Amino acid sequence: MRVKILPPHGCDRGALDERSWAELPAGSTVRDALRLVRCSPLKAKLLLVSVNGERASLESELREGDVVGFFFPVSGG
Amino acid sequence: MTSFMGKVLRVDLGAGTAESVEIPAQIYEAVLAGKGLEAWYLYNHIPAGADPLGPENILAFAAGALCGTGAFLTGRWSAACKSPLTGGWGDANCGGLFAPAIKQCGYDAIFISGIAEKPVYLFCDGKTAELHDASPYWGLDATEAEKALHRELDGVCRKKPCVACIGPAGEKLSLISGVCNEGGRIAARSGVGAVMGSKKLKAVVLAGARPLPCHDPDRVKALSRELGHKLLKMTLPTGLGVFIGAGGAMMGHLPNIPLDGAMTAYMFREWGTQANTSLAITSGDGPIRNWGGTPRDVRLMEAVYNPEHINRIETAKYHCYSCPLGCGGRLNIRGRKHVSFDETHKPEYETIEAFGPLLMNWSLDSIFQLNELLNRAGMDTISAGNTVAWAIECFDHGILTPAQTDGLYLTWGNTEAILKLVEKMIAREGFGDALADGVKRASERFGGKEYAMHIGGQEPGMHDARNDPQLGIHFVAEPAPGKHTVGMNIEYGAMSLCDICSWAPPARLHAKEKDFEDTEEMALISKANACYTMLVDGAGGCYYGQMMGVHTWKLVDWLNAAEGWDYDGDHYMEIGERIQTLRQLFNVKQGVDPRSFKLPKRMLGEPPLPHGPLKGVTLEQHRAQVSSHWRAFGWDDKTGVPLPETVKRLGIDKLTEAEP
Numbered sequence: 022m023r024v025k026i027l028p029p030h031g032c033d034r035g036a037l038d039e040r041s042w043a044e045l046p047a048g049s050t051v052r053d054a055l056r057l058v059r060c061s062p063l064k065a066k067l068l069l070v071s072v073n074g075e076r077a078s079l080e081s082e083l084r085e086g087d088v089v090g091f092f093f094p095v096s097g098g
Numbered sequence: 099m100t101s102f103m104g105k106v107l108r109v110d111l112g113a114g115t116a117e118s119v120e121i122p123a124q125i126y127e128a129v130l131a132g133k134g135l136e137a138w139y140l141y142n143h144i145p146a147g148a149d150p151l152g153p154e155n156i157l158a159f160a161a162g163a164l165c166g167t168g169a170f171l172t173g174r175w176s177a178a179c180k181s182p183l184t185g186g187w188g189d190a191n192c193g194g195l196f197a198p199a200i201k202q203c204g205y206d207a208i209f210i211s212g213i214a215e216k217p218v219y220l221f222c223d224g225k226t227a228e229l230h231d232a233s234p235y236w237g238l239d240a241t242e243a244e245k246a247l248h249r250e251l252d253g254v255c256r257k258k259p260c261v262a263c264i265g266p267a268g269e270k271l272s273l274i275s276g277v278c279n280e281g282g283r284i285a286a287r288s289g290v291g292a293v294m295g296s297k298k299l300k301a302v303v304l305a306g307a308r309p310l311p312c313h314d315p316d317r318v319k320a321l322s323r324e325l326g327h328k329l330l331k332m333t334l335p336t337g338l339g340v341f342i343g344a345g346g347a348m349m350g351h352l353p354n355i356p357l358d359g360a361m362t363a364y365m366f367r368e369w370g371t372q373a374n375t376s377l378a379i380t381s382g383d384g385p386i387r388n389w390g391g392t393p394r395d396v397r398l399m400e401a402v403y404n405p406e407h408i409n410r411i412e413t414a415k416y417h418c419y420s421c422p423l424g425c426g427g428r429l430n431i432r433g434r435k436h437v438s439f440d441e442t443h444k445p446e447y448e449t450i451e452a453f454g455p456l457l458m459n460w461s462l463d464s465i466f467q468l469n470e471l472l473n474r475a476g477m478d479t480i481s482a483g484n485t486v487a488w489a490i491e492c493f494d495h496g497i498l499t500p501a502q503t504d505g506l507y508l509t510w511g512n513t514e515a516i517l518k519l520v521e522k523m524i525a526r527e528g529f530g531d532a533l534a535d536g537v538k539r540a541s542e543r544f545g546g547k548e549y550a551m552h553i554g555g556q557e558p559g560m561h562d563a564r565n566d567p568q569l570g571i572h573f574v575a576e577p578a579p580g581k582h583t584v585g586m587n588i589e590y591g592a593m594s595l596c597d598i599c600s601w602a603p604p605a606r607l608h609a610k611e612k613d614f615e616d617t618e619e620m621a622l623i624s625k626a627n628a629c630y631t632m633l634v635d636g637a638g639g640c641y642y643g644q645m646m647g648v649h650t651w652k653l654v655d656w657l658n659a660a661e662g663w664d665y666d667g668d669h670y671m672e673i674g675e676r677i678q679t680l681r682q683l684f685n686v687k688q689g690v691d692p693r694s695f696k697l698p699k700r701m702l703g704e705p706p707l708p709h710g711p712l713k714g715v716t717l718e719q720h721r722a723q724v725s726s727h728w729r730a731f732g733w734d735d736k737t738g739v740p741l742p743e744t745v746k747r748l749g750i751d752k753l754t755e756a757e758p
Contacts, residue, residue, distance in 0.1 A: 025594070025649070027358045040596050040604040041356050074328045074360025074650050088594075088649045090358020094345040094365065094377055095592055095645070 022047055022085040026054050029068050029091045033059040045083065052079040054089045068092050101167045101312050101660040102126045106139070107205045107227055109220060111297050112153055112212030116220075116227035121206065128753055129677055130636030130657075131206045132162035133189060136178040137680040139209055140187075142754055146687050150182035150289070151271065151296035153213045159262065159302060160207035161197040162638015165419070166310030169656040170322045171643030173197050173419030175262075175279075176635065181288040182296075183273045183481075183536060184555040186690035187577040187681045188288030193418030193426070194280040196304070197638055199260035203227075203306030214298040219247070219263075223255060224306030232300035239474035240265035240278035247303055255305035263301035264291045265476030270526045271295050273535040274481035274557075282443060282473030283426075288556065288578055291476050313662035321652055321659065326422045328650070332364045339409070342373060343400030346380035347393075350565075350711030354613070356605035359592035359647025363423060366642050369405040370425040371447040376400035378447070379455050382565040382711030386455045387510065388487035389551050389562070389700050392710030396455050402462055403454055408444060418640070425642060431470075434463040436517060442470040448582075451560035452483025457490060458511040468520055475524040477534075484557035485537040486519055492546035502544065504528040554695040556580035563701050564715040567614050567723065570702075571624045574695040575727045575738070577681035583641050585627025587613050593647045595626050598654055598667030602626035616719040621726035628731075629674030636677055675731065676748045679740050682733065683750070692728075692738025 025042050028034065036057045037043050043057055051072060055065050062079055069076055069092040072083065083089070104123070109116045121135070129138050136158040148154035157179045164172035175197035181188025200208060203224045210220070217232040235243045244261045251259050260279065267275035268291030275291030276284040312318055365373045378384025379400045380393055387395050408429065417424040427444035431437045445465055453459055453468050472479050486508075492498040493508035500507060504522065506515045506529070522530025533540050537557055541550035551557060553573050559582025563570030572584035591605040603619045603626075613620070634644045634653065643651040654667050685692060703716030729735035732744030745751055 025597075027356050030352055030355060034607060039606070040594075069361075069364075071358065071361065074358065074363065074646070075331050088358055088360070090361055092361050092364065093355075093357050094342055094349065094373075095357060095359075095362050095588055 022049070022083070024049070024054060024083050025088040026058055027088065027090045028058040028060050029064065029093065049083050050079065051077050051081045051083065051089060054083060055079070065091070099311050099313050100126065100662060101163055101310070102131060103201055103204055103206045105205050106135070107203070107208045107222065109208065109210045109227065110212045111210060111214040111218065111229070111299060114229055118205070125753065126163070128673065128749060129680070130163040130673060132160050132636045132638045133176050133178065133632065134636035134673065134677040135207050136160050136176060136189065137677050137684065138753060139207070140178060140180070141680050141684045141687065143209070144180050146689065148180055150180045150185065150293060153211060155180045155211070155293055157210045157290065157293050157297060157299070158207055159200060161200040163636060164656055164660055165197045165638040166201050167312040167656070167660040168315055168318045168322055169420065169660060170325050171421050171423065171640040171651060172638045173421060174638050174640055175200065175285070177277050177285045177290040179288070179290055179293040180688060181578065182292050183289040184579060184690070186554070186685035186688055188290060189578055190276055190285035190287040190290050191635070192279060192283055192285035193421070193640065194283050195419050196260045196262050196279045198310065198419050199304035199306065201310050202308050203304050204308050208302065210297065210299065213296065217298045217300050219301040219303055220299065221303045222306065224308050235300050236269060237266065240476045241281045241474050243301060244279070244281065247301060251303065251305070257305055257307055259303045259305035261301050261303050264294045265474055267291055267475040267477040267524055267534070268295035270534070272477060272526065273539070274478045274485070275476050276478050278473065278476045282470070284473055284476060284478070286478035286480065287581065312660050314659045317659035318656055321655055325650065328360070329363055329367065329422045332367050334364050334368045337406060339369060339373065339405040342405065343376035343380045346377035346383070346400070349377070350381045353607060353609050354587055354591055355607045356594070357592040359594065359645050360650040362592060362642065362645045366423055366425040369409060370427060370444050372408050372445060372450055373405040374447040375403040375450045375454065376405065378451060378560070379403065383561055384451045384455055385560060385562055387458055388456060388491045388549060389698070390491070391458070392707050392712065394709055396458055399455060399460065402460055403450060407462060412444060413441070421640065423642060429466065431463070431466040434466060436461060436464040436513060437467045439467065439470045442466050443473060445469040448560050449479040452479050453516065456483050456487050456560070457516055459513055459516060460511060461513045464513045464517060467517060471520060471524065477524060480559055481536050481557040482520060482523060484551050485533045485540060486516060488537045488541060488546060488549050488551065489519065489533060491549040492544065495546070497546040498544060502529060548699070551698050551700065552580065553697060554579035558582065558701070561586065562712065563697060563717060564703055564707070564712045567717055567720065568620070568624055568627070570697055570717055570720050571723050571727050572628065574697060575624070575724050576628070577678070577685050579695040584631050585624060587623070589645055590623050590627055592645055593630070594649055595630055598648045599626060599671045600668050614717065614719060616722035616726055618726065620723060621730040624723070624727045625730040626671070628678050629671045631674070632677035633670050633674035636673060672748070676750065679731065679744065679748055680750060682738070682740055683745070686739050
């Protein structure tokens with residue numbers, strides 16, 4: 022299945038395509054996605070790892086088309 | 099069935115007439131509604147050379163395509179006209195309940211020309227459209243006028259009417275005035291309030307109750323439910339706001355990365371836009387000391403503007419129509435220093451930045467007062483703040499003296515003087531009269547042009563092109579120059595436009611320095627940002643929905659469901675391209691040379707800042723970036739004029755033949 026991963030600074034993006042998508046086996050979890058980009062679970066927790074915008078646990082199971090993201094202070098107005 | 103009402107209301111204030119006009123379906127297919135419909139209509143109907151404050155100018159109010167369908171974050175209404183501030187395209191938008199009120203009267207837009215003999219307001223309830231005497235309301239501030247109109251119409255209408263009106267600033271033709279609704283929420287930019295004032299139109303009062311159409315409401319609502327469930331769960335640990343300033347300092351040194359835009363919603367839900375202030379002070383995004391200062395000049399000011407201070411006095415959050423996010427709020431400000439009101443809207447980031455760091459003003463309380471004063475007056479806080487900053491800097495350099503400023507000692511951070519000056523601007527009294535038309539006019543009269551921050555006559559929003567050079571492209575390439583809501587690199591990285599648009603480059607991890615280079619990729623990114631923003635405006639969408647990105651705020655899916663279409667992202671981006679090209683053609687028709695929109699030298703980094711996150715930054719390739727942006731749009735890369743083949747490719751030539 023294809024999943025979009027938007028890792029924080031300092032991670033390895035080598036396994037992602039140019040649009041930040043990656044192929045993962047069915048049944049993969051957030052922890053698997055983090056492993057793919059070499060993001061430590063501690064860092065992920067501190068940066069409020071999310072799936073499709075909702076905060077997620079490391080064991081959350083991913084589905085086709087999911088977006089794994091992290092909190093980063095972006096605002097505007 | 100689509101979501102469009104299929105008609106507009108055309109009002110001639112001089113003749114005292116109002117008529118309903120059908121709009122061909124092909125127009126909606128081409129430009130949607132909202133700003134798209136305004137662009138098409140105004141381009142066709144305002145004659146070249148029209149006086150912006152004369153009878154030939156047309157003031158438009160429009161709702162977007164998705165308004166009323168159940169799609170979330172699509173309740174923005176737009177005002178547009180020929181701008182008296184720039185002489186070209188002018189528009190401004192705002193939230194609240196006014197957008198659905200337009201459609202509930204049976205129209206997608208209202209177009210108002212002519213000048214009334216005496217103050218009037220337009221009343222429309224979906225059955226009739228009439229002009230009523232507004233003499234009793236002329237002179238009232240926007241909030242009081244709205245309350246008075248509600249009192250007068252209590253029991254007359256089946257529902258509480260929605261009111262959009264001007265305050266004293268618009269009545270006195272201040273070129274930096276806007277149009278207000280819901281107690282001082284303001285469509286502020288481009289001088290739309292002055293145009294309304296010139297027409298002697300105090301208010302538009304809408305009380306229709308028609309049902310709003312939608313092709314597939316179940317599908318639209320299912321998409322909204324999906325987003326709503328997410329937003330309800332988006333909460334941050336209490337007290338986190340204190341760390342935002344530190345986050346901004348860190349951001350100033352990190353490379354740009356693709357982000358998950360959904361995460362922006364956490365900040366808007368928790369604090370609203372004011373969360374950006376401390377971030378902007380430390381990151382280099384927010385201007386300091388009339389764009390000539392650095393964080394060192396306001397050391398620790400981020401603590402004063404820590405968003406938790408404002409959250410603590412928030413008494414209620416409020417939401418725009420069809421918005422579950424709720425970035426707005428009411429504040430209890432009774433008894434605070436400098437404050438004469440009991441409450442105010444939660445000030446937006448733009449207002450806080452423009453009257454805080456930009457003026458080196460350390461008094462948050464004074465900003466509450468200024469916010470309420472300017473909202474009630476109907477004056478743009480961005481333009482007003484930039485103008486006051488110019489006055490202070492001129493005073494600092496001896497260009498202005500106390501004899502010219504009515505005895506005001508306009509020194510940096512002089513809260514009392516700032517408050518008095520703004521009161522004078524609103525009243526157009528003494529020195530304030532000269533400043534009420536914005537910084538360009540003021541500097542032409544008194545000198546100090548080198549300190550006047552404007553692009554083509556309009557003061558820039560509170561984001562620095564030296565921090566994000568794409569802002570610089572849009573500040574000058576946007577037909578309504580100086581607007582900060584068209585595109586930024588960081589926002590592009592959050593939206594994932596590459597996942598709906600085949601030609602939009604993917605956001606990549608890259609050093610910030612790359613953003614300053616003139617490349618084909620940067621031109622496509624700035625074009626994609628502008629096209630998507632125009633699409634959002636045609637749909638009536640909110641900028642903060644846009645920032646959540648295409649995987650969270652599913653604009654394409656909503657439009658297909660609401661209209662019964664099956665178009666892909668490329669098709670919709672072309673609609674955005676068409677709207678933007680129509681707005682550019684409007685400027686060309688009105689004789690505005692796109693090359694005349696230039697960044698102030700200071701924003702180009704001339705001279706470079708001596709320290710801070712923007713130390714030494716210059717925008718050497720800025721003009722080349724603008725040329726490349728024009729070329730990417732199919733506009734002449736030397737003049738900015740849309741090429742005939744582009745006009746033909748976008749079908750704009752056929753649209754003008756469909757004039758009603």
